[in-house]
Amino acid sequence: MLCFNIYFDYENKNLENYAFRKLTEEKSSGAVGYYHLPDQIFQLINRAKEIPDDFEEIVVVGIGGSSLGTKALYRLLKSHYNSVKKIVFLENTDPIELKNKFLEINPEKSIFFIISKSGTTIETISIFKTLIKEFGFDLLKDKDKFVFVTDPSSPLENLALKYKIRFFNIPKNVGGRFSVFSAVGVVPLYLAGFDVLKIVNSAGAFFDSFFSGNEGHILKKAAFLYERSRCYRMNVLFSYSSLLDEFNKWYVQLWGESLGKIDKKGQRVGLTPIGLLGSIDQHSFLQLLIEGPKDKTVTFIKVKNFENSLKIPDISLPFLEKTDFVNGSSFNDLINAQCDATRESVVRSGIDVDEIVLHKLNEESVGELFAYYELLTSAVGALFEVNTYNQPGVELGKMILKTKFKH
Amino acid sequence: MLCFNIYFDYENKNLENYAFRKLTEEKSSGAVGYYHLPDQIFQLINRAKEIPDDFEEIVVVGIGGSSLGTKALYRLLKSHYNSVKKIVFLENTDPIELKNKFLEINPEKSIFFIISKSGTTIETISIFKTLIKEFGFDLLKDKDKFVFVTDPSSPLENLALKYKIRFFNIPKNVGGRFSVFSAVGVVPLYLAGFDVLKIVNSAGAFFDSFFSGNEGHILKKAAFLYERSRCYRMNVLFSYSSLLDEFNKWYVQLWGESLGKIDKKGQRVGLTPIGLLGSIDQHSFLQLLIEGPKDKTVTFIKVKNFENSLKIPDISLPFLEKTDFVNGSSFNDLINAQCDATRESVVRSGIDVDEIVLHKLNEESVGELFAYYELLTSAVGALFEVNTYNQPGVELGKMILKTKFKH
Helix, strand or coil: CEEEEECCCCCCHHHHHHHHHHHHHHHHHCCCCHHHHHHHHHHHHHHHHCCCCCCCEEEEECCHHHCHHHHHHHHHHHHHCCCCCEEEEECCCCHHHHHHHHHHCCHHHEEEEEECCCCCCHHHHHHHHHHHHHCCCCCCCCHHHEEEEECCCCHHHHHHHHHCCEEEECCCCCCHHHCCCCHHHHHHHHHHCCCHHHHHHHHHHHHHHHHCCCCHHHHHHHHHHHHCCCCCCEEEEEECCHHHHHHHHHHHHHHHHHHCEECCCCCEECCEEEEEECCHHHHCCHHHHHHCCCCEEEEEEEEEECCCCCECCCCCCCCCHHHHHHCCCEHHHHHHHHHHHHHHHHHHCCCCEEEEEEEECCHHHHHHHHHHHHHHHHHHHHHHCCCCCCCHHHHHHHHHHHHCCCC | CEEEEECCCCCCHHHHHHHHHHHHHHHHHCCCCHHHHHHHHHHHHHHHHCCCCCCCEEEEECCHHHCHHHHHHHHHHHHHCCCCCEEEEECCCCHHHHHHHHHHCCHHHEEEEEECCCCCCHHHHHHHHHHHHHCCCCCCCCHHHEEEEECCCCHHHHHHHHHCCEEEECCCCCCHHHCCCCHHHHHHHHHHCCCHHHHHHHHHHHHHHHHCCCCHHHHHHHHHHHHCCCCCCEEEEEECCHHHHHHHHHHHHHHHHHHCEECCCCCEECCEEEEEECCHHHHCCHHHHHHCCCCEEEEEEEEEECCCCCECCCCCCCCCHHHHHHCCCEHHHHHHHHHHHHHHHHHHCCCCEEEEEEEECCHHHHHHHHHHHHHHHHHHHHHHCCCCCCCHHHHHHHHHHHHHCCC
16 A cells, blocks of 8 residues: 655665674564554454443544554544544543543543553643542543553553453553554544554554565665664654654654663764654755755655545636646645655755655555564664663653652 | 743854844844834724724635744734734635635625735735635725735735725835734734734834844854854754644744745755744654754743633542642643753753743734844854845745646
């Protein structure tokens, strides 16, 4: 479904083979769980079906890996359906935004997902407590208003057991930022009315294709990014659709948090992810790409066929005739021509570029896109010889935070 | 009003003096116009007052510098007012987003700003034509539905003159990304009900303070960023409020497009801007900052006092007692403690950091914040010896775009 075009010349079969062996090992040893999530999708959906369908809206309380993937899928596919249930995301601790979002929620008509892998994420649990207070919930009486998603045996699971609140587990060997195809993303999206089975099956088919040796372009790109990481320190994702905005954020977490590590030799390694939106960022970041330091690679994402595109009418305005060359074209054609023109201008300025083309925005293409980036991240992580799946660097801040509240 | 804390040791008086002289020259010669925009605010508001107040919503059609600053101010200050008129921004050529936004607009109750410095921006004019078609406008009869903002003598100004459409000019010596305090930002925000006079006066006072030699911290930081630009290639703005999201985007354009240039010696120079939001991106980008390559500086932005913050209730949930240390605190306290804890952890990892503290989110602090970043950008640009105010690199893509539509 996706088409991958690489516009740079590079080959290093040793690195490619090494990465492929490492990922195959990660998968077959069971050390890394996300590769196996598609195998569990039927079971997960069957459990999701047991949840009574007596709500009109879904509230997801979660931050980072507990919300970014779900938000990305929601934004990408919402307009593909005639009607899906609204999902409200509560994530940031911003006092004003939080207050405004609380006003948006009708607690009678909503079901609340509390999603935290560790079970003790300070943002998530603080918002959860505030929900209880503001909406006057009683965990015993209102237990059916909640669904928890958390690690096995986490404090949040224990709370669920005590109050008989429905809960789902994230497998221990699945990191937060790789958890979109676990209960984290699957259950809320399924309840909202998305065809999650199609999405996850498509991701699963892509994993299978990769491990059968059919997606060599991933290894080639990973080897290239690894080998050039000292000069090309940043990887720009230039996504030509506003609907990819949340996907860019998911990518930023996946890439930054997975690869930014101290390696075995004690060296700080990693690559910096940057998400851009076309055509908007042609008017913002493009100048820097074209004339600034050659320290970036760029991946363009393009959607070939949007559904029901508006047309630019055949109106010629006096003095503005030089804009008439797009008259009669659709915005679909315009945004894609902008993507192609920008890509060509970036290539001409000497930047290494590749491109991902989605034929349409649908369950299959989007499932593949997520799977592609997960595999690419794992492959680059394997070459850096880092632990792609942990995030030890964020612990210090959490410890310092506690000292700020000691009375 | 703002407080600037610099956590790194650095001084180079020669560079500081050089930058100060260059900016003083830019201002006094009249070569660079944005320094003088606050002097024109009364006149501008007086002209804005002539626009009949017979609309309920404002639609701004513009992209890049024609919308980012206005969007940023709108998002930052909207909740500071009991009621302001809604502004809808039409910018991207994304077909689905555009269609959805068209459905949001009530053409009877709206006034439409068409904002393009050159007067021929392809996105803006294409959307303008589509508005005419979709809402059945007749430029002669409906001329009062439109306001144009454009360069003197641009094709768009000529169109306005022909149809007697109201228009405002952007001074020729004010670049798009420095135009927020021109008619571009001032007129729509004034009509929406914002106290633009306060905002712009505050920016003007900050410019005056700088040119009187009172804001040496800007020069110090500029000299530092310039001198370390080969190793610290990226400048992260870590903004601790969701309301700063659009401000981050304004910063990204200002920084990237102003500094990413080929310098006099033919070298590609510049610094890469990255906008982050706290606390969300603690769960996304922080790991890379702490353990990844030391190729970034980080500026934290913090709002000391949010209006009407929710409190985290004093609820202790079984098994989750370790999250109780924030009980009874406000989200205001939590987000600021998170900012402080993250800053300390980033400093400890050896990254050079500074911090901007807004006492409150109001017209004065926000006006200063914009003025600060404009001056900082100009100062760094002066040290790089580039033309901070043009964007020659984006022209090639525009030329290629035209070839895509030749029939």
